Amino acid sequence: MRIDGSPWRSIFPDPDTRGRVRIIDQTRLPWDFVTVPLATLDDAAHAIRAMQVRGAPLIGATAAYGLALAMRADASDAALADAAATLAATRPTAVNLRWALDRMTAALRKLPPAARVEAAWAEAGEIAEADVACNQAIGRHGLALIAEAARAHPGRTVNILTHCNAGWLATVDWGTALAPIYMAHDSGIPLHVWVDETRPRNQGAALTAWELGAHGVAHTVIADNAGGHLMQHGQVDLVIVGADRVSRTGDVANKIGTYLKALAAHDNAVPFWVAVPGSTIDPTIGDGVAEIPIEERDGAEVAFLAGPDAEGAIRRIRVIPPGSAAANPAFDVTPARLVSGLVTERGCCPATAAGIADLFPSSV
Ligand code: MRU
DSSP states (O other): OEETTEEOOSEEEOSSSTTOEEEEOTTSTTTOOOEEEEOSHHHHHHHHHTTSSOSHHHHHHHHHHHHHHHHHHOOSHHHHHHHHHHHHTSOSSOTHHHHHHHHHHHHHHTSOHHHHHHHHHHHHHHHHHHHHHHHHHHHHHHHHHHHHHHHHSTTSOEEEEEOSOOSGGGSSSSOSSHHHHHHHHHTTOOEEEEEEOOTTTTHIIIIIHHHHHHHTOOEEEEOGGGHHHHHHTTOOSEEEEOOSEEETTOOEEEETTHHHHHHHHHHTTOOEEEEOOGGGEETTOSOHHHHSOOOBOOTHHHHEEEEEOTTSOEEEEEOSOTTOOOOOBOEEEEOGGGOOEEEETTEEEOSSHHHHHHHOGGGO
8 A cells, every 4th residue: 555655565575684574563653654674583473462563464474474584594394383383372363373374384394494495485475465466356345345335325425334453554455344445435436434443452543544544535533332323323334344263154253342343233234244365264163252262462451541742752641540450352253143244355255154165165
């Protein structure tokens, strides 16, 4: 995507130093736009754990490059297994992490160690390129849904609600939930996006609002609790969110609060679409609510807010009493029955075992 007219990706080979990658440090947005280099396995693992990179597809691409960086230090079988284990342990919910590590490991294990450094770099590059192509295809299929909503309300703006950040910052480029929005905007469909702030880490307020603004898409940030009210009053035509893992039966794990939006959408007959690449579908999971691992993060993310003071210095302020405990489950699971359908790179399908198997036979 473009920032001030220049093309950017969320992760890219370092133009100055061969064998390194650079990422946009998302913990600094929207206040500072800075890139940081990843030179080692530990750099990549830290970037994922500290959420300098986040979003399921980008976590997968970063893990792939993390393995490639590990191979530069030691390309033995033992080092390959250790590096994959280190990266797999960084964050538990987004299945794209495991998907990317499995793909990298399968490709590298069959090669002699001497051939692994170049092959790992090439394979990680292919994973990144494939993500971009996949998201463009998701965008094209999702665009048809937005165009349909526009046709249903001729002459008025289409209002779309999204939760968290499933834009280009959450992928290598384009995004999943936001790709259809960018394409609809670029094709001239009048639209406006309600952006859930997405407490506690504010990925909506900080990242989605920033990237929509950079692309010129009309949007309004709302408190997470506002969506149901807007739906009751006809101010939301459709909801599009991303996902961190989808069960083979269509249950959707996504950022905490997604489930409540799906309930409100269902109660108000607002279509609730989930945009995902095939790499987010986990064929090993049947019952998403019972089986998808949910990341528990530090309660400090709930207890504190961060932002610039009047002088521009970033300050953390406490928003709960010092003695109160804070809990921080980072994801929830929306049962398939609340999902209107999945928007994938292979087209749209019902969020059912049959619908998924039709498009992705290997997910059965
Ligand atoms: O904790 P995060 O910021 O990594 O969570 C991200 C989300 O929940 C996104 O909605 C999801 O990964 C889809 S990204 C295309």
